[in-house]
Every structure is written in C-alpha cells, then in structure tokens.
Amino acid sequence: MDEAMIRLTVWFRRLVVMTSKEFLQLARDWMLLVFIVYAFTADIYLAGSGVSLQLRQAVLHVLDQDGSAASRELIGRFQPPHFQFAGRITEGPREALRLLDRGQTMVVLDIPADFESDLLSGIPTRIQMQIDTSNSVQGFLASSYAQRIIADFGTERAMAELHAQSGGAGSMPRIVDDHRVWFNPNxxxxxxxxxxxLLTIITLFAVLLPAAAMVREKERGTVEQLLVSPLSSFQIMFPKVLSMTVVILIGCAVSLALVLRGMFHVPVRGSLALFFGITTLFVFTTAGLGLLISTIARNLAQVGMMTILVFTPMLFLSGAWTPPEAMPVWMRTIMYASPLHYFIDTGFGILLKGAGIDVLWREIAAMAALGGIIFGTGMLRFRNQFGN
Known part of the structure; x- marks a missing residue:
C-alpha cells in the first residue's frame, strides 16, 4: 500500500511539474499570448459591435415620375434605420441603372406617372423596385422590407377608400398580430x-494550443529529451492539454465578464458553473484533434494550416451560420458528427435560455461521446508515434 501511494505521489508530482513547464513556455511566447488576449477581447468586441445580420442604412434612390402627394407619402415611408434616402433620379431609368452598376445605390424605387390618379380611380397600379443583390442576404432583406412597406401603403389606401364609401359606418374585419419574441426580445x-x-474562439484554441505546444517541442528538439525521461506518453501529453484548457477557461471568463456582460450587457440566464463545466469537457475532447495534428505537423506553420483545414468545416457544419433545416440532408447528417454543433446548442441554451442539464443532457451526452472518440483517437496516435 505504501508503495502504491509513493507511485501515486510521484505521478502527481510529475503532472504538476510538467503542467508548470507548459505555463512557463506559454509565458515566454509573447506573440501567442498577444493573440490569445486579442481573440478573447478585441476580436469578440469587433464581432459583436461590427457585424450585423439586419438591414441597416440601405442606400435608396427614387425615380418619381408622378410627383404627387401619394408618391411623396410612399417615399417618406422608406426611413432609417433600414433605408437611407440618398436623392432623386432626374435623368430617367438610364441613370438608375448607372447607379446600380457602379454600386452607388442598393435600391431604386421607380414610381410611374399617374400613380396617384390611378389610385384615386381604383385602377391597379404598379411600381418598380430595382435592388442590387450582390450581397444576397442584404438584397433579400431590402426586398422583404420594401415589399412590406408597399403592401402596408396599399392596404391603408384601400381601407381608407372603403371607409369613405361606407360613410364611416362599421369596421372592417382584421387579424391582430400579437406575437412574442423569446430569449432575445429586442x-x-x-x-x-x-x-x-466566443464559442468559435474556444474551439479554435482547443485545437490550436495543444498542437502548437507539442510541435514546439519538436522544433526545439526537447521532445527527444522528454522521450528518454521516465515520463510516459500520457504524462507528456496530458499536461499540455490541461494547461491549455486552463488558459482557455481564463480567457472565456475574461470575455464573459468584460465584453459580453460588461460591454454588450448579454444576460447570463443559466448556470455559469454548468457552462464552464461543459466548456471544459468540450476543450478536453476537442484537444484530441490538436493531438492528431501534432503527430503529423513538423513545424508551427503546418500546425496553423492544418488547424484551418480542420476548423473551417467544423464551423460551417456547426449550425451557427446556416440553420440545419436549410442544409442538404447529407450535410445535415455530417453536422451531427461535429462536437461544435452540440457545444453551440448548449452554449446558447445556458447563456440565453437558462436551460439546465435536464434540457441539454442529450447534447452533452452526444458531445461527450464524440469527444471521447476524438480524444481517444488522438491519444492512440500520439502513443504510437512517441509511445511508451
């Protein structure tokens, strides 16, 4: 029993020493430290403040061939923040096409002559919208907002006409849209x-940092010294994963406190302990990909390229940017093999929805199962290459 305790004590001592060594090596790599600090602070701030999925200040030019009160009322409905009125077109349709070709406008509203007189006479009238859809998402939003504005204008004009014809008696049937927006009401x-x-940066560093730590040993020639020491391959590898996990968790905590809650006032409705526990599980398991990379790459440049090769498909198949329902069936099937997909579901579930283990246990179980396979494969490959 005493011998077993001595062996266990020696094992933990080696683990502590090797983990401390990884922290010291990271502290000496000031370029990597700067990158980590930037990623968990400035990068997340820029993503949150500089990227918008909404239509903002779409440049609008108007070709008003009627010049009536009705046309001016319709033009006046295209207001900020969605549209920015940039001026009237005076030289006809050719000028409108020229502005679109040069990228000087996004939307051209073409109102025909006799627009108001046709409305007053009850004659159906048409207006033309020309939209630059080089950016398909923004173009779709501009088209949708414009259609809604024009539809509301037409409905109000028709209702006013019916009201006038009935002498103001009675009321028209209507549907009241009383909807609720959950979790992000604004x-x-x-x-x-x-x-x-934040979740993307965690994933990137979960793959990059363990791989970089191991390949750094190769470049400096210290890996041979470790292999001839009384350390097992697990004792060489595990401190790298452990130390980098601690670094990522510290960066995550700083980002949550300073950027998400401090600057953007993101409400954290769920348990932070649960979030950090799931993040630890995700980082540990995803680090298996870093171990695989470290057994193939010969220098840090190759680590960077292979990280991009692994990380990019994970990001696009995570469901963060494209809903799973919008993906082809075969791609959706591959998506379920990405641990990042489950990490994003649990991250949003905890931070915005306040969900607990009783709701997220399926995602946690799937992430743990996939992570176990990934980490086990990386560990097996690492032992085969360096193994003892």
Missing amino acids: QNDTWFMSITE
Whole structure:
C-alpha cells in the first residue's frame, strides 16, 4: 500500500511539474499570448459591435415620375434605420441603372406617372423596385422590407377608400398580430454575434494550443529529451492539454465578464458553473484533434494550416451560420458528427435560455461521446508515434 501511494505521489508530482513547464513556455511566447488576449477581447468586441445580420442604412434612390402627394407619402415611408434616402433620379431609368452598376445605390424605387390618379380611380397600379443583390442576404432583406412597406401603403389606401364609401359606418374585419419574441426580445444581433464568436474562439484554441505546444517541442528538439525521461506518453501529453484548457477557461471568463456582460450587457440566464463545466469537457475532447495534428505537423506553420483545414468545416457544419433545416440532408447528417454543433446548442441554451442539464443532457451526452472518440483517437496516435 505504501508503495502504491509513493507511485501515486510521484505521478502527481510529475503532472504538476510538467503542467508548470507548459505555463512557463506559454509565458515566454509573447506573440501567442498577444493573440490569445486579442481573440478573447478585441476580436469578440469587433464581432459583436461590427457585424450585423439586419438591414441597416440601405442606400435608396427614387425615380418619381408622378410627383404627387401619394408618391411623396410612399417615399417618406422608406426611413432609417433600414433605408437611407440618398436623392432623386432626374435623368430617367438610364441613370438608375448607372447607379446600380457602379454600386452607388442598393435600391431604386421607380414610381410611374399617374400613380396617384390611378389610385384615386381604383385602377391597379404598379411600381418598380430595382435592388442590387450582390450581397444576397442584404438584397433579400431590402426586398422583404420594401415589399412590406408597399403592401402596408396599399392596404391603408384601400381601407381608407372603403371607409369613405361606407360613410364611416362599421369596421372592417382584421387579424391582430400579437406575437412574442423569446430569449432575445429586442432581436439584438450583438448578443448572437458575441456569443457565437466566443464559442468559435474556444474551439479554435482547443485545437490550436495543444498542437502548437507539442510541435514546439519538436522544433526545439526537447521532445527527444522528454522521450528518454521516465515520463510516459500520457504524462507528456496530458499536461499540455490541461494547461491549455486552463488558459482557455481564463480567457472565456475574461470575455464573459468584460465584453459580453460588461460591454454588450448579454444576460447570463443559466448556470455559469454548468457552462464552464461543459466548456471544459468540450476543450478536453476537442484537444484530441490538436493531438492528431501534432503527430503529423513538423513545424508551427503546418500546425496553423492544418488547424484551418480542420476548423473551417467544423464551423460551417456547426449550425451557427446556416440553420440545419436549410442544409442538404447529407450535410445535415455530417453536422451531427461535429462536437461544435452540440457545444453551440448548449452554449446558447445556458447563456440565453437558462436551460439546465435536464434540457441539454442529450447534447452533452452526444458531445461527450464524440469527444471521447476524438480524444481517444488522438491519444492512440500520439502513443504510437512517441509511445511508451
């Protein structure tokens, strides 16, 4: 029994010493430290404040061939923040096409002559919208907002005419749209973008840092010294994962406190302890990809390229940018094999929805199962290459 305790004590001593060594090596790599600090602070701030999924200040030019009160009323409905009125077109349709071709406008509203007189006479009238959809998302939003504005204008004119014909008696039947927006009632893009960027940065470093720590040993020639020491391959590898996990958790805590809650006022409705526990599980398991990379790459440049090769498909298949329902069936099937997909579901579930283990246990179980396979594969490959 005493011998077993001595062995256990020696094992933990080696673990502590090797983990301390990883922290010291990281502290000496000031470029990597700067990158980590930037990623968990400035990068998340820029993503939250500078990226919007809404239509903002779309440049609008108007070709008003009627010049009536009705046309002016319709033009006046295209207001900020969605549209920015940039001026009237005076030289006809050719000028409108020229502005669109040069990228000087996004939307051209073309109101025909006799627009008001046709409305007063009850004659159906048409207006033309020309929209630059080089950016398909913004173009779709501009088209949707414009259609809603024009539809509301037409409905109000028709209702006013019917009201006048009935002498003001009675009321017209209507449907009241009484909807509720949950979890993000103001539909604030900042909340979504900052949380998404934080989870993305965690994933990036979970792959990059353990791989970089191991390959750094290769470049400096110290890996041979470790292999001839009385350390097992697990004692060489595990402190790298452990130390980098601690660094990522510290960066995550700083980002939550200073950026998400401090600057963007993102409400954290769930348990922070649960969030950090799931983040620890995710980082540990995803680090298996870093171990795989470290057994293939020969220098840090190759680590960077291979990290991009692994990370990019994980990001696009996570469901953060494209809803799973919008993906082809075969791509959706592959998405379920990405641990990042489950991490994003649990992250948003905890931070914005206040969900607990009773709601998220399926995602946690799937992430743990996938992570166990990934980490086990990385560990097996590492032992085969360096193994003892």
